[in-house]
Amino acid sequence: MEKHGEAExxxxxxxxxxPKRVQEQEEGENNDCLEVLVNEFxxxxxxVDTVVGLHEEFIKLAAPLEVLGRAAVELQLKKRxxxxxxxxxxxDEIDAFIRQPDGSLFSWCERFRCCRHIINGIVNKSNSVIIxxxxxxxxxxxxxxxxxxxxxxxxxxxxVFSLHDEEKRKQLLRSWALNWRGFTNQPIDxxxxxxxxxxxxxxxxxxxxxxxxxxxxAFGLILQLVDFGSLQxxxxxxxxxxxxxxxxxxxxxxKRKNSALLAxxxxxxxxxxxxxxxFLEMEWSSFQSPVELIKKWxxxxxxxxxxxxxxxxxxxxxxxxxxxxxxxxxxxLQLPFExxxxxxxxxxxxxxxxFGLTAAYLFAIQYFTKIGGKISVxxxxxxxxxxxxYRADSLIYKVFGLYFMQSYxxxxxxxxxxRNFETLRKVLIQRLIISEVLENLMENSLPYLKYSYRxxxxxxxxxxxxxxxxxxxxxxxxxVEKDYLxxxxxxxxxxxxxxxxxxxxxxxxxxxxxxxxxACAFPLAFVFAALNDVTEIxxxxxxxxxxxxxxxxxSAATIGAWLNIFQFLIVMSICTNCALLVCLYxxxxxxxxxxxxxxxxxxxxxxxxxxxxFSRFVPEEPAWVRANRMKNASQAQDMxxKQLLRSxxxxxxxxxxxxxx
Numbered sequence: 001m002e003k004h005g006e007a008e009x010x011x012x013x014x015x016x017x018x019p020k021r022v023q024e025q026e027e028g029e030n031n032d033c034l035e036v037l038v039n040e041f042x043x044x045x046x047x048v049d050t051v052v053g054l055h056e057e058f059i060k061l062a063a064p065l066e067v068l069g070r071a072a073v074e075l076q077l078k079k080r081x082x083x084x085x086x087x088x089x090x091x092d093e094i095d096a097f098i099r100q101p102d103g104s105l106f107s108w109c110e111r112f113r114c115c116r117h118i119i120n121g122i123v124n125k126s127n128s129v130i131i132x133x134x135x136x137x138x139x140x141x142x143x144x145x146x147x148x149x150x151x152x153x154x155x156x157x158x159x160v161f162s163l164h165d166e167e168k169r170k171q172l173l174r175s176w177a178l179n180w181r182g183f184t185n186q187p188i189d190x191x192x193x194x195x196x197x198x199x200x201x202x203x204x205x206x207x208x209x210x211x212x213x214x215x216x217x218a219f220g221l222i223l224q225l226v227d228f229g230s231l232q233x234x235x236x237x238x239x240x241x242x243x244x245x246x247x248x249x250x251x252x253x254x255k256r257k258n259s260a261l262l263a264x265x266x267x268x269x270x271x272x273x274x275x276x277x278x279f280l281e282m283e284w285s286s287f288q289s290p291v292e293l294i295k296k297w298x299x300x301x302x303x304x305x306x307x308x309x310x311x312x313x314x315x316x317x318x319x320x321x322x323x324x325x326x327x328x329x330x331x332x333l334q335l336p337f338e339x340x341x342x343x344x345x346x347x348x349x350x351x352x353x354x355f356g357l358t359a360a361y362l363f364a365i366q367y368f369t370k371i372g373g374k375i376s377v378x379x380x381x382x383x384x385x386x387x388x389x390y391r392a393d394s395l396i397y398k399v400f401g402l403y404f405m406q407s408y409x410x411x412x413x414x415x416x417x418x419r420n421f422e423t424l425r426k427v428l429i430q431r432l433i434i435s436e437v438l439e440n441l442m443e444n445s446l447p448y449l450k451y452s453y454r455x456x457x458x459x460x461x462x463x464x465x466x467x468x469x470x471x472x473x474x475x476x477x478x479x480v481e482k483d484y485l486x487x488x489x490x491x492x493x494x495x496x497x498x499x500x501x502x503x504x505x506x507x508x509x510x511x512x513x514x515x516x517x518x519a520c521a522f523p524l525a526f527v528f529a530a531l532n533d534v535t536e537i538x539x540x541x542x543x544x545x546x547x548x549x550x551x552x553x554x555s556a557a558t559i560g561a562w563l564n565i566f567q568f569l570i571v572m573s574i575c576t577n578c579a580l581l582v583c584l585y586x587x588x589x590x591x592x593x594x595x596x597x598x599x600x601x602x603x604x605x606x607x608x609x610x611x612x613x614f615s616r617f618v619p620e621e622p623a624w625v626r627a628n629r630m631k632n633a634s635q636a637q638d639m640x641x642k643q644l645l646r647s648x649x650x651x652x653x654x655x656x657x658x659x660x661x
Contacts, residue, residue, distance in 0.1 A: 010047060011165045012060040013108075013550075014115050015480055017158040018151075020057045021135065033134035033156050034059075040122045040147055045070075046115075053481035055458045060163065060480055063115050068106055069094060071114035074121075079110075080266035083639065084632020098266050102193040107265075109196045109553035112162060119160065122147045162550040163483055168194050169545055177541035184211040184537065192265055195544065196553030202501050203537070204261060205254060205559055206508065210533040212250045216243050216515075217530040220523035233584065236520050237603060240577050241610075243519050243526075247570050248611050251563070252618035258558055263625045267557055319394065322379040326398045329375070334368065334405050342413035346423065365406055372402045373493030393561035396502070399493055400509065400565055407431070407510050411518060412576070419583045425522045431514060432528040439507060440532075440539055447487050447547035454485040489544065489551040499551055504540060505562045508533075512566060516573035520580045570611060578604040 018034055034050075038059060041048045045067035049060040063071075069091040072079075078086040079097045089097065100107050106114065123146050124130055130141040139154050141147065151157040172194060175187050184207045192200035219239060228235045262268075341361045348354055376398040380391050411427060455477065477485075491502035511532070515525040544551070578601070619626075 010062045010064050011167075012047075012049060012062045012480075013111065013163050013165065014061040014063075014119070015161050015163045015484065016059040016061065016119075017161070017484055018057050018059065018156060019135065019158070020052065020055065031130065031132050033132045033139065033151065036130075036132055037147065037151065037157075041119075044118050044122060046118065051478050051480050053458075053478055053484075055461055056158070056481065056484070058478070058480045058484065061115065061119075063111065063118065065105060066091070067118065068111060068114045071117050072106065072110065075114065075117055077110060077113070080268075083635045084628065085636040086268060100193060101189040101265065104193070107196070107553075108193060109555055112553050116160075119148050120146055159484070161484065161488075162552060163480060164545075164550045165194070166479065172541075173545055177538055177545050180538060183534070184208075186537065186541075188261070189264070195551060196555075197265065197267060198499075198501060198554040198556035199544070199551065200265075201258065201261065201556060201559060202504065203541070204257065206533065206537055206540070208254055208257060209250070209508070210530065210537060212246070213526065213530040213533055216246055216519075216526040219243075220519075220526040223523040224527075236584070237581060239523060240520050240581065241603070241607065243516065244570065244574060244577075244607050245610060245614070247516060247566075247573070248614040249618065251566055251570070252614060252620065255563075255620040256618070256622050259621045259625050262557055263628060319383050322383060322394075323398070325379065326372075326376060326401055329372070330401055330405050334372075334402065335409065337364075337368070338405060338409040339413060342410035345410070346413070346420065369402055369406065370493070373399055376402075377493070389556070389560065395493075396561040396565070400506065403506060403510060404513070408513065408517065411514075421521050421583075424518065428514065428518060428522045428525055429528075432511070432525055432532070436507075436511070436528075436532050440535070443503070444539055444543055444547065447543065450487045451482075451485055451547065455482070458485065483549055486547065486549045489548040499554060500548070505559070508536075509562060509565050509569065513569040513572070516569055517576040518580065519573065520577045520584070571608070574604060574607045574611065578607075 016037075018037070021032070021034060034057065038048050038050060041059070041061060045064065047062040047064065049062075051058045051060060069089070072089040073091055077089045079089050081087050081096050082098060087096075094105065097105065099105055124141045124143050127143055129143070132139040132141055134154075134156050137154075139150065139156065141150055148157055148160070168190075172187070172190060176182075176191065186203055186207050188200055188204050188207075191203055219242060223235065223239060341357070344357055345354060348357065376395055379398070380395050383391065383394060411424060458477070458481070489500040491500060493502070511529055515529050518525070
């Protein structure tokens with residue numbers, strides 16, 4: 001065990017925030033909360049370091065490998081073995097398990113889960129109440145009660161959060177966030193080791209998306225610079241067919257890369273659906289789990305079947321009802337508002353009035369979106385979803401419906417009803433350049449402003465408390481307090497279910513829909529998207545490493561619901577671009593089924609066939625991944641068969657010896 005412990009460096013990765021103690025009570029205080037908490041952490045095997053900040057006190061925690069191993073055994077954590085099978089972790093057989101890409105035995109997601117289990121597992125093991133004291137306040141710690149939850153309820157423990165590892169953070173800054181020479185190349189394995197699978201998969205998707213964006217960007221630039229004259233109506237359909245094929249192939253090859261990453265990181269493809277984020281699960285639903293139903297109804301198969309069917313269809317009908325509520329709300333409330341804004345923008349001639357109208361629209365739509373997001377979160381709470389990941393996907397679908405209507409209905413109005421392609425191009429340029437630049441500035445500047453304001457408040461309150469006693473003395477803010485003052489990486493809507501990747505993926509999906517659905521009207525949009533995505537990789541990396549706390553790791557095997565949203569946008573783009581080509585071809589608006597219009601109609605059906613045909617033609621899993629999976633399954637089956645035969649032979653031998661006796 002000692003050799004395993006020496007193989008890895010133990011870093012402080014968890015921070016606990018507690019109130020600063022009054023100086024008069026720092027010495028000679030019996031059962032002081034902070035001292036008891038520190039001693040209990042040490043008894044649990046954690047390495048503890050106490051840091052006094054300007055306004056709060058911080059307890060930094062690190063878990064040695066052996067302590068993590070014991071917690072993994074208690075959690076019955078499953079890990080990948082050398083034969084490719086996921087088995088429950090056993091500390092005595094630790095050499096049978098595969099290590100992570102960075103050489104560590106446990107991933108950051110597993111370490112965080114084990115640390116939370118250790119912290120929450122500290123309970124009062126005595127038979128009597130223990131009286132704890134904190135700043136002249138008595139706290140009664142009941143037998144069997146978790147200490148950390150008791151102190152959180154008494155606001156003694158203000159927060160438990162994850163800490164940045166300074167050495168790894170600076171290394172990632174040099175090799176990733178500030179490495180502009182790398183273009184779309186990223187140290188994905190290091191990102192996975194530091195942030196966990198969900199964030200690493202996002203950046204792998206963003207990097208591949210940006211690299212693939214170069215083809216339509218170059219094609220769109222050629223269409224913008226070269227005058228094809230009378231061949232323009234022929235070149236646009238070729239461009240349209242090319243980008244649809246490009247988008248379909250991109251998503252198929254992304255699935256291949258995703259499966260290759262999972263194989264490299266030794267992650268099961270069902271981890272997001274099965275395990276999810278169990279240590280962060282909340283009391284979201286009143287529905288009973290299958291295990292609870294079996295315990296309640298026993299072994300009566302008839303009753304169990306009826307109960308399972310009732311629960312299944314009740315959950316499906318509940319989700320259908322909630323989706324219908326969201327769709328009807330969008331149609332009845334948001335659609336008229338969006339159409340009214342688009343109509344006024346088309347009718348008004350003054351640029352100043354248009355600017356004021358747009359400002360009022362943006363202010364109102366933010367308010368409507370927040371209300372819609374809150375309603376969606378409440379609806380998701382009453383759905384019979386299996387875990388947090390399924391609930392998050394349900395929320396994503398609902399909220400994306402709001403943003404879809406907000407982002408595209410005005411564009412549809414200008415393009416299809418008024419056939420005003422000049423206004424459509426202006427709005428697209430405004431959305432792609434001005435809006436995305438402003439969004440990048442906001443998402444990078446707001447966290448810094450929040451952090452600066454919190455740091456200013458901490459320093460100011462410190463000076464007020466020590467006014468006259470420490471004049472002229474400068475006290476530096478410790479690193480752990482800087483991490484605490486930074487904002488959490490959370491979603492703008494439904495932060496209980498999603499982290500900040502929700503907003504990053506939403507921005508990417510809206511951009512993809514905008515450039516794809518109106519490609520024939522403005523091919524140059526792909527150039528703006530490519531330039532934005534190149535900067536987005538480094539901006540998002542810099543944001544995570546410097547402006548936010550280290551995010552809580554979340555288990556994920558894919559990009560989840562966003563993949564279905566991208567697929568939906570491809571189908572929508574086939575329909576909208578065919579309609580745009582009809583508008584360009586039939587400029588008089590007669591809508592006659594002439595050979596040109598018939599060709600566009602046929603092209604739409606052909607593209608739909610291409611979309612679904614490529615999905616079958618390109619396998620979602622590389623051959624080497626499939627071969628390794630089959631090899632591992634065969635080895636596991638052989639070992640299980642041999643073990644089963646040995647156990648059967650042993651039983652027969654034991655029964656035969658008893659009979660002989």
